[in-house]
Amino acid sequence: MKIIIGSLNPAKTRAVEEAFSNYSSSFLYLDVPSGVSEQPFSDDETIRGAINRANLALEQGEGNIGIGLEGGVQKTEHGLFLCNWGALVEKNQPPIIGGGARILLPNVIAERLLAGEELGPVMDDFSKKENVRKNEGAVGIFTNGLINRADMFGHVMKLLVGQYEYRNKQGV
Template identity: 60%
Template structure:
């Protein structure tokens, strides 16, 4: 079975591979530079889900892919402040999409203000943490949980949720 991954981000690729390898090591994987077709910084749950869905659907354009997976990070405004949200979509060829979300946390006010002014979380986090490539490593969640939860672990959790639903509904 060939799994299409709608990203070239190594954190997302590794999360997808690890989740599927936990149940079967014979899966084949193909990573695609899949467009999200949403804002660079999705600003709602709906927009973030749409981005993940677009990435998953793009993978199925390759006729050899049996499953398309899209993972997307975004933010959503709440009455308590700006919250990071992450969503995943798994689409088995010819079936309905499966959708799952991940852990959430609130951003410090100074970061939230920069995002509201139009900046993207990845570069803002590089600046804030004084590191390069936070998004392809620990992610904002890794910075703000002192490494207790990484971006890969969060996406792995989403993948386990998606795969569990896939096994329930389609196997």
């Protein structure tokens, strides 16, 4: 089975590879656009970005499965939450969608995002590290390393693969 991942981000690719570790699979990584803003600002926009990445990956990579993973934020009455969504697509099937854990972002981060900045560069500046988005992610920083970005996307990938298996087993 050829799985095309719509990202070169190591946190995302690691999550996909681990989720399909029990399959005889080959992986192709493509840098495809999400088709949404650099900083998705709602669940709907983040889901749309994941679906777009999965569809483009499948189309450009000519595989069996396309995977799109997208991080974003969701504004609530309690503040700005980190969110992440994923999509698994196959030809002639509706996308399979799954979302992950959420954490409330500190006000100092939320204010910068609401002012128009993107989370990745904000986290690099805040943590005094480089490429936080490709490593522990904001979730890793704010959970003191107990959960990292690959873990967070790994959870989403398990949701996607489980639904994929159910669909194929049940024929739905």
